[in-house]
Amino acid sequence: MKILACISVVPDTTTKITFTDNNTQFNTAGVQYILNPYDELAVTRGLEIAEANGGTLTIVHVGKADAEPVIRKALSMGANEAIRIDAEAMDAQHVAEEISKIAEGYDLIITGRESIDYNGGAVCGLLGAMLGIPSINVVTRIDYAAGKFSFDRDIDGGRETVSCAGPCVASAQKDLCEPRIPNMRGIMAARTKPLQVVPAKTSGGYSQYASFELPAPKSGVKLIDPSEAGKLIDILRNEAKVI
Amino acid sequence: MSVLVFAEISDGKFKKAAFEAVSYGRQVADLLGSKVVAVAIGQGADGSELGLYGAHQVKTISVGEAFTADAYAAAVHGVANEVSATTVIVSNTYTGKSLSPRLAQLMGASLASNVVSLPDTQDGFNVKRGVFSGKAFAFVNLTRTNKVLAITPNSFEIKTFGESAQVENSSVGLSNSGLTIDAVNKVTGKIPLTEAEVVISGGRGLKGPENWHLIEDLATALGAATACSKPVSDMEWRPHSEHVGQTGITIKPNLYVAVGISGAIQHLAGVSSSKVIVAINKDPEAPFFKAADYGIVGDAFEVLPQLIAAAKN
Ligand SMILES: Cc1cc2nc3c(=O)[nH]c(=O)nc-3n(C[C@H](O)[C@H](O)[C@H](O)COP(=O)(O)OP(=O)(O)OC[C@H]3O[C@@H](n4cnc5c(N)ncnc54)[C@H](O)[C@@H]3O)c2cc1C
Numbered sequence: 001m002k003i004l005a006c007i008s009v010v011p012d013t014t015t016k017i018t019f020t021d022n023n024t025q026f027n028t029a030g031v032q033y034i035l036n037p038y039d040e041l042a043v044t045r046g047l048e049i050a051e052a053n054g055g056t057l058t059i060v061h062v063g064k065a066d067a068e069p070v071i072r073k074a075l076s077m078g079a080n081e082a083i084r085i086d087a088e089a090m091d092a093q094h095v096a097e098e099i100s101k102i103a104e105g106y107d108l109i110i111t112g113r114e115s116i117d118y119n120g121g122a123v124c125g126l127l128g129a130m131l132g133i134p135s136i137n138v139v140t141r142i143d144y145a146a147g148k149f150s151f152d153r154d155i156d157g158g159r160e161t162v163s164c165a166g167p168c169v170a171s172a173q174k175d176l177c178e179p180r181i182p183n184m185r186g187i188m189a190a191r192t193k194p195l196q197v198v199p200a201k202t203s204g205g206y207s208q209y210a211s212f213e214l215p216a217p218k219s220g221v222k223l224i225d226p227s228e229a230g231k232l233i234d235i236l237r238n239e240a241k242v243i
Numbered sequence: 244m245s246v247l248v249f250a251e252i253s254d255g256k257f258k259k260a261a262f263e264a265v266s267y268g269r270q271v272a273d274l275l276g277s278k279v280v281a282v283a284i285g286q287g288a289d290g291s292e293l294g295l296y297g298a299h300q301v302k303t304i305s306v307g308e309a310f311t312a313d314a315y316a317a318a319v320h321g322v323a324n325e326v327s328a329t330t331v332i333v334s335n336t337y338t339g340k341s342l343s344p345r346l347a348q349l350m351g352a353s354l355a356s357n358v359v360s361l362p363d364t365q366d367g368f369n370v371k372r373g374v375f376s377g378k379a380f381a382f383v384n385l386t387r388t389n390k391v392l393a394i395t396p397n398s399f400e401i402k403t404f405g406e407s408a409q410v411e412n413s414s415v416g417l418s419n420s421g422l423t424i425d426a427v428n429k430v431t432g433k434i435p436l437t438e439a440e441v442v443i444s445g446g447r448g449l450k451g452p453e454n455w456h457l458i459e460d461l462a463t464a465l466g467a468a469t470a471c472s473k474p475v476s477d478m479e480w481r482p483h484s485e486h487v488g489q490t491g492i493t494i495k496p497n498l499y500v501a502v503g504i505s506g507a508i509q510h511l512a513g514v515s516s517s518k519v520i521v522a523i524n525k526d527p528e529a530p531f532f533k534a535a536d537y538g539i540v541g542d543a544f545e546v547l548p549q550l551i552a553a554a555k556n
């Protein structure tokens with residue numbers, strides 16, 4: 001079985017987001033980059049399924065060379081090989097187009113539910129449509145048995161169970177698994193694992209990020225005395241008018 | 244040319260998100276000088292209801308409600324062709340998030356999710372969307388002729404137009420999906436978190452799952468949904484579906500009440516777009532007070548019973 005895990009490289013979750021150049025560029029100064037938390041789950045579950053079924057896991061990332069430490073991290077978790085498609089990712093559509101060019105022959109493709117920077121949540125569905133295969137969003141379980149993949153996925157107000165024969169693409173949601181922490185052997189082995197760099201084949205052109213904005217700051221908290229807490233309900237009803 | 248809106252049906256009724264999307268779609272159509280058509284896939288809902296929210300026309304596909312992204316995207320694409328739609332609006336619910344990328348691909352359209360503004364069409368077609376998990380917004384120019392916009396639930400006021408919509412069956416059917424749905428488990432009688440207007444949320448400060456009746460009682464009294472911080476769902480005090488924040492669900496209710504939650508940056512990311520935020524924490528230095536509109540510095544176990552009593556009043 002061949003499994004492909006798509007990874008994005010994102011600012012650490014504690015990053016204070018700011019912009020430069022008149023709010024047109026994300027300020028990368030001092031930013032620590034990490035493997036997108038959902039993609040950690042994609043890689044981990046991909047590995048577990050590959051190991052249980054005598055398969056392999058390939059990592060793919062669309063991005064420039066500065067992402068290689070994070071790609072190596074995914075390799076150190078246990079992936080067999082990695083492909084870096086050498087392009088500045090423009091948007092989810094550009095990323096999916098590039099990945100679709102190398103995605104033939106995989107039985108299962110796993111992405112994250114969304115990247116925590118641009119939050120498109122789109123690569124899974126886009127890949128499904130590009131490759132003409134089922135896409136299963138926000139999965140909390142992936143199992144493989146008797147030639148079929150079975151998934152639990154979050155739906156509005158609940159959860160459902162779906163199945164299909166591969167190939168298919170699924171996006172990882174929290175609860176899928178516990179992210180695997182690389183051990184020393186894995187870290188050593190990752191240094192020499194194949195990381196193939198392939199040239200980009202498309203140029204994007206679906207959208208352009210023109211500028212950014214931070215949420216308006218709060219004007220300051222209005223404190224209510226804890227001994228008169230019930231007053232809060234009155235304020236929410238009559239002043240804020242939200243209940 | 245027209246604007247097409249995917250009007251989501253759940254349990255035989257249009258969702259509130261469907262009315263938001265139709266009313267938003269009508270405003271986009273007015274901006275572009277075109278008409279707005281809604282497509283409703285499923286049974287039970289009365290398509291003519293959508294006229295009130297601005298639909299000129301409603302196309303129905305009367306099949307069972309079982310949603311699969313591939314079959315629904317093909318059907319909506321079929322209707323988009325039928326009514327010559329270049330812009331399609333969906334709500335960014337779980338269903339909408341599954342549908343919109345596949346649809347965008349079929350239409351060769353530019354896609355924007357988490358949309359929180361009407362398009363600005365002065366110079367191209369620009370929308371504002373949430374990025375960095377609620378920590379910022381981006382203005383993005385959608386450069387393709389066709390566009391798919393997935394709008395953030397609870398971000399737009401539902402406008403009424405008081406007109407009647409012409410309802411007809413679409414000639415488009417629902418094709419078979421490559422996916423088999425084996426089981427569906429919906430929690431009935433509970434308000435889905437992403438659609439709730441009021442959310443009461445608890446953190447580690449509540450000490451244990453046995454105290455959650457306080458959160459639930461307040462939620463019931465206010466017709467609210469319940470949520471929690473990450474450690475609370477990690478420790479399985481609460482189901483993971485309630486976990487809000489950067490690695491959980493992003494929500495945007497009218498009122499978010501955080502009880503015993505410190506206000507870590509990753510938590511705030513998922514809730515800071517809420518219209519009004521209340522923080523209840525015994526520590527006056529808790530970071531949540533900086534992000535809140537109202538606060539009570541006090542012990543949750545003393546404050547919550549007072550709030551429940553007042554809310555029931
Ligand atoms: C990669 C990553 C992703 C993350 N994603 C998320 C996320 O999506 N969502 C999320 O929530 N967190 C997330 N976190 C965790 C986050 O950093 C915090 O650890 C978490 O939000 C803290 O939860 P808490 O406020 O419930 O608990 P604590 O930080 O333990 O805070 C408990 C609070 O309760 C107060 N308290 C205690 N007793 C009482 C009482 N009797 N009455 C009133 N107040 C009381 C305390 O003063 C304290 O402020 C993430 C962390 C990482 C590293």
Ligand SMILES: Nc1ncnc2c1ncn2[C@@H]1O[C@H](COP(=O)(O)O)[C@@H](O)[C@H]1O
Binds near residue numbers: 009038039062092116
């Ligand atoms: N540059 C990238 N290279 C490879 N995979 C990516 C990239 N960007 C996003 N992805 C994958 O697509 C998922 C969803 O990303 P997005 O649609 O950007 O929210 C991520 O969790 C990754 O699995």
